[in-house]
Amino acid sequence: MISRNxxxxxxxxxxxxxxxxxxxxxxxxxxxxxxMCFSFNDAGNRAAFVADEDAYCARFxxxxxxxxxxxxxxxxxxxxxxxxxYYLAKLAGIFGMGVQDMGAQQTGMTVEAxxxxxxxxxx
Amino acid sequence: MARIIGGxxxxxxxxxxxxxxxxxxxxxxxxxxFDGFGAARAWLEAARPDVAIVIYNDHGxxxxxxxxxxxxxxxxxxxxxxxxxxxxxxxxxxxxxPRLSWHLIEALxxxxxxxxxxxxxxxxxxxxxxxxxxFPGGGQWPxxxxxxxxxxxxxxxxxxxxxxxxxxxxxRAVASxxxxxxxxxxxxxxxxxxxxxxxxxxINASFDRMCLDKIVRAPEELATYSILDxxxxxxxxxxxxxxxxxxxxxxxxxVELVHRNYHVPISNxxxxxxxxxxxxxxx
Numbered sequence: 001m002i003s004r005n006x007x008x009x010x011x012x013x014x015x016x017x018x019x020x021x022x023x024x025x026x027x028x029x030x031x032x033x034x035x036m037c038f039s040f041n042d043a044g045n046r047a048a049f050v051a052d053e054d055a056y057c058a059r060f061x062x063x064x065x066x067x068x069x070x071x072x073x074x075x076x077x078x079x080x081x082x083x084x085x086y087y088l089a090k091l092a093g094i095f096g097m098g099v100q101d102m103g104a105q106q107t108g109m110t111v112e113a114x115x116x117x118x119x120x121x122x123x
Numbered sequence: 124m125a126r127i128i129g130g131x132x133x134x135x136x137x138x139x140x141x142x143x144x145x146x147x148x149x150x151x152x153x154x155x156x157f158d159g160f161g162a163a164r165a166w167l168e169a170a171r172p173d174v175a176i177v178i179y180n181d182h183g184x185x186x187x188x189x190x191x192x193x194x195x196x197x198x199x200x201x202x203x204x205x206x207x208x209x210x211x212x213x214x215x216x217x218x219x220x221p222r223l224s225w226h227l228i229e230a231l232x233x234x235x236x237x238x239x240x241x242x243x244x245x246x247x248x249x250x251x252x253x254x255x256x257x258f259p260g261g262g263q264w265p266x267x268x269x270x271x272x273x274x275x276x277x278x279x280x281x282x283x284x285x286x287x288x289x290x291x292x293x294x295r296a297v298a299s300x301x302x303x304x305x306x307x308x309x310x311x312x313x314x315x316x317x318x319x320x321x322x323x324x325x326i327n328a329s330f331d332r333m334c335l336d337k338i339v340r341a342p343e344e345l346a347t348y349s350i351l352d353x354x355x356x357x358x359x360x361x362x363x364x365x366x367x368x369x370x371x372x373x374x375x376x377x378v379e380l381v382h383r384n385y386h387v388p389i390s391n392x393x394x395x396x397x398x399x400x401x402x403x404x405x406x
Contacts, residue, residue, distance in 0.1 A: 013278075013351055014351055014355075016322075016351070016354055016355045017321075017322065018320045018321035018322030018323075018325075019317065019319075019320045019322050019325075019354060019355070019358075019359050020319050020320045020359065021278055021351070021354065021359075022276065022277055022278055023277070023278040023279070024277070024278070027188050027277050031188060034187075034188055035187070035188070035189075037183075038183055038187045038188075040208040041183075041184060041205065041206055041207060041208045042206070043206060046208065075319075076321075079319055079320065084183075084188075084276060084277075085318045085319035085359075086182040086183045086276060087183050089182075089208070089209060089318075090183065090207070090208030090209060092209075093208050093209030093210065098138075098209070098390075099318050099390055099391050100390060100391060102318065102319075102323070103318065103323035103324045103391055106319065106320060106321055106323045107321055107322075107323050107324060108321075114323075114324055117324050118324055118326065118387070118388035118391060119387075119388060121324075121326035121328060121387055121388065121393070122326070122328055122386065122387025122388055122393065
């Protein structure tokens, strides 16, 4: 059993290995990247990104780290640069990646191995 | 007088929407999940709800980080789904019940729950997928809806106990509505899952089964976890359990378990379904 409520001090929360906690600091750090991803709810914006990725990223003022992470299609680096997984999923969709592809990439597994791990969790 | 006839909690994974669109109900991957809904639909047919209050979390369709309400409620005559960016078919529009919405808002704010009120609001897959699972008929949806949104995106998130109490306040608010309405409360999300980080793919089946047990008769015990407890035990997105707790809070103490189902995995998620009824369902 986890000991409960040991995060009483605001802004000082426990570190959970392998688990990003998207708090105010990350939301502030990742704002430009997440705002760009939010724009991808619109099909025209997705097309504009595909047509000219550099120009589209520039429009949202991505940081150098965010731009590089997007260039490399690197979900872990996007999260380290403040990206939130719900918004990133919209960008990943443009790259043809679903949540299982994103999970596999972040855990360094093949998609097949990642799916097998999920299936085993229910057994 | 309005009365809450029961509550349903279910997972809301986007790929379910795609599977419904493709009709994948009998494929081996999907069958154990979809088969869980027969009993829920049979109960709904007998229970005949007029309105569904649907408690869920938005994933970046309606709300962005520029303005992120901790709790929000719809007060619109109609709610639409829209393109979410990754290919889920867009659901048919839903009819609202603005009079009930404003009654809930008056009662909840009067009860110290200061929700953001929305006269325009897109509802995302966390709303539309459960509705499609529960009401598969096509055409006009058989219930009017009131969407209630909890923030599970940007920490600090509302505490599980606060969400449970919001549900209790919704229960009191419905009970004070003069119109004769049969009200269903739906909570969506969960159960354990994690999409982000090197722990992506984390699932905790024993915790999920414990939740399915406790939510019936001992929901207060689940409500004592903190958000970070849930993050650690149920995964980063397992915190969506707060929507189940809000649903459960609305039903009051006296509930009967009608049906439950648990299946792992769909996509990255452990899926749960529970149907609870109140004594008022029999009137």
